[in-house]
Amino acid sequence: MNLELRKSTLKNRLPKITITGSKSESNRLLLLQALYPEIDITNLSNSDDSQLMQKALCSNDEVIDIHHAGTAMRFLTAYFSVQPGREIVITGSKRMKERPIRILVHALTELGADIEYMENTGFPPLKIKGKDFKGGQVTMNANVSSQYISALLLIAPKLKKGIELTLKGNITSSPYILMTLRLLEEIGVNTSFKNNIIKVDSFDKKIDKRSLFVESDWSSASYFYSIIALSKVGTELELSYFKEHSLQGDSSLAKIYEGFGVQTEFRKDSIILTKINSIDSDLIIELDLANSPDIAQTIVVTCFGLGLECKLTGLHTLKIKETDRLVSLKTELENLGGQVKITGDSLHLYKSSNIVKDVAISTYNDHRMAMAFAPLALKTSLFIKDSNVVSKSYPDFWKDLESIGIDVININSL
Secondary structure (H helix, E strand, C coil): CEEEEECCCCCCECCCEECCECHHHHHHHHHHHHHCCCEEEECCCCCHHHHHHHHHHHCCCCEEECCCCHHHHHHHHHHHHCCCCCEEEEECCCCHHHCCCHHHHHHHHHHCCEEEECCCCCCCCEEEECCCCCCEEEEEECCCCHHHHHHHHHHHHHCCCCEEEEEECCCCCHHHHHHHHHHHHHCCCCEEEECCEEEECCCCCCCCCEEEECCECHHHHHHHHHHHHCCCCCCEEEEECCCCCCCCHHHHHHHHHHHHCEEEEECCCEEEEEECCCCCCCCEEEEECCCCHHHHHHHHHHHHHHCCEEEEECCHHHHHCCCCHHHHHHHHHHHCCCCEEECCCEEEECCCCCCCCCEEECCCCCHHHHHHHHHHHHCCCEEECCHHHHHHCCCCHHHHHHHCCCEEEEECCC
């Protein structure tokens, strides 16, 4: 499906939007629920990724296909390795077979898992023979995807020795690691994280029945921060359900978008976003996003829409996402009239005052490409190719955009 987004002007006060649970929290809790069935989850993410994760955990099939779901690939690789007597092949889309998993597989096999590559060494698909293994000490580079680390930590309670994980170097996306540890602690598992050493104890007890509420997804909220930043002063929008003290690293949005004139007011179970002032066009936005790389696309497009220069670093993990997000951002922004320079871990957007209208944005099977560029409808008319890709994380995105007054029109082809 392709969409036309016509240039729109929003009212000052916009309808309230409710975003479903965090994909990151949901997928962690789904794995923990599979290990500890006493857990009940409320406000679960309705994303494709979480549905695929849930389906895979309930499946008795010998082949598990997780399509584009990178988190599911990493978490399920760890999960099935600790299922004694179960033998499965886990595979995915063409792009998934290009996304590296060697670091995780190496760590798991060091701990005692039985995993082999079916095609190319270091990449899915994988054959996993589930077994009991003791766990213990393992070392991993710290600057890898935090999902590799979280995958190990989530299964650690089921290992007789737990896991003592030593991280070498500077840690990437540490809020996601802390999220995993906090969720483990919620069910009674002992954890510690000191001096780049993470310990998760074995935990073979039956836990008391409990219901865990998933906070709404801050990554999904980022697109509405961008919309408010690109709106006129006084524009206001309420989003539910969000907390001031969040487990999600992308909650840094609240502070970051102050620099774009957006105020965040925390209420009991929601936030109010308000555009309180205009921004000096000579402002240069400089951010290290090593702890929240998933909001990089949103921030770059916000800067482009406001005619601002920005310099973003800490982006090395963007190269192994659904697409190489640095290359894709450069391509699409330059099609819109921007000037962009990228390295292996940074992006520099130069100041630009003109936006080319009626450009068709390619999404590269990447949900965040589609959603990050959508707020530009407040500045120009544009097209979004393969717009249904948003279902990976936010199936209701286009419906929610329409609800606040952005013109979203289905078209047959581009």
